[in-house]
Amino acid sequence: MDLRGVFAPIVTPFRPADGEVDLPWLREHIAYLRRHGCTGVIPCGTNGEAASLSVAERQAVVEATMAAADGLTVIPGTGAAALSDAITLTRHAFACGATAVLVMPPFYFKRPADAGIIAWFQRLMDAAVPSDGRVLLYHIPQTTGVPITDGILQALHASHREALYGIKDSSGDPAQGEHFRAAFPWLTYFVGNDHLVGTACRGGGAGSITAAANVFPDLVAAVQAAAWGDGDVAAAQAVLSEARRLLESCPLQPATKTALAWVAGLPPTAVRPPQIELTAEQRASLLAVLAERLPVWRPAAMRSA
Numbered sequence: 001m002d003l004r005g006v007f008a009p010i011v012t013p014f015r016p017a018d019g020e021v022d023l024p025w026l027r028e029h030i031a032y033l034r035r036h037g038c039t040g041v042i043p044c045g046t047n048g049e050a051a052s053l054s055v056a057e058r059q060a061v062v063e064a065t066m067a068a069a070d071g072l073t074v075i076p077g078t079g080a081a082a083l084s085d086a087i088t089l090t091r092h093a094f095a096c097g098a099t100a101v102l103v104m105p106p107f108y109f110k111r112p113a114d115a116g117i118i119a120w121f122q123r124l125m126d127a128a129v130p131s132d133g134r135v136l137l138y139h140i141p142q143t144t145g146v147p148i149t150d151g152i153l154q155a156l157h158a159s160h161r162e163a164l165y166g167i168k169d170s171s172g173d174p175a176q177g178e179h180f181r182a183a184f185p186w187l188t189y190f191v192g193n194d195h196l197v198g199t200a201c202r203g204g205g206a207g208s209i210t211a212a213a214n215v216f217p218d219l220v221a222a223v224q225a226a227a228w229g230d231g232d233v234a235a236a237q238a239v240l241s242e243a244r245r246l247l248e249s250c251p252l253q254p255a256t257k258t259a260l261a262w263v264a265g266l267p268p269t270a271v272r273p274p275q276i277e278l279t280a281e282q283r284a285s286l287l288a289v290l291a292e293r294l295p296v297w298r299p300a301a302m303r304s305a
Contacts, residue, residue: 008040023061042075044089140168239296
């Protein structure tokens with residue numbers, strides 16, 4: 001099965017009372033995403049605050065996501081600073097029935113040689129990826145400090161071409177995305193920036209894995225439909241970008257959770273330190289704009305779904 005469409009890198013809900021992971025909350029969020037046009041979900045990614053979760057917590061989140069998926073494709077994030085943790089998480093994801101995994105490079109040591117990153121991924125694939133397993137590399141150098149370079153892609157294609165399926169590009173650089181799609185046409189390309197969904201899909205991308213899809217998967221789907229069909233891509237992208245700008249006007253993870261509770265009617269959920277909650281002023285401003293703009297972004301019939 002080819003992977004294509006709207007994928008939400010789902011937030012991880014933490015109970016406001018004690019900071020523990022709220023697994024039942026995930027079921028409600030995933031059901032909301034299914035109703036509003038999501039193709040699949042990515043648990044334990046950047047928006048899921050994966051680096052703030054233990055290995056056991058990440059495994060529990062993946063298991064809960066798989067149980068709630070009900071037809072949605074699940075691609076767990078399994079990257080970690082330690083190779084042994086990444087192997088454990090990747091094996092677990094495939095054992096749970098995941099379609100693929102999304103793996104960032106080891107992120108603690110900055111500016112490593114390509115040879116070290118290549119060896120890390122090769123050992124991971126040898127130890128944890130089954131013969132029919134698929135791996136998406138995660139390019140987010142502004143966070144990891146470790147880019148997915150041409151040399152890494154070429155080496156892994158030579159050694160593990162059956163496992164290396166695609167890339168998520170969260171660089172936010174349209175030139176970088178164009179380069180990936182042109183230089184590595186055998187890679188399935190997913191854009192990781194809401195503002196670039198239209199550009200990427202018109203340029204041959206297979207879809208998107210973006211933060212705003214947590215709250216507005218229908219707006220992301222509209223951009224993709226326009227890009228792959230005969231629609232007004234600029235108009236659809238303008239709506240999605242307006243929604244994304246609202247989320248990123250505050251710290252992204254707490255803003256996404258605040259917006260999601262209001263838009264989807266989910267119980268309030270918290271972030272985990274070092275993330276911090278929105279201030280009262282930030283929250284009030286965010287919700288005021290949502291109250292004004294959501295009826296424009298999402299027709300009444302869709303809001304009641």
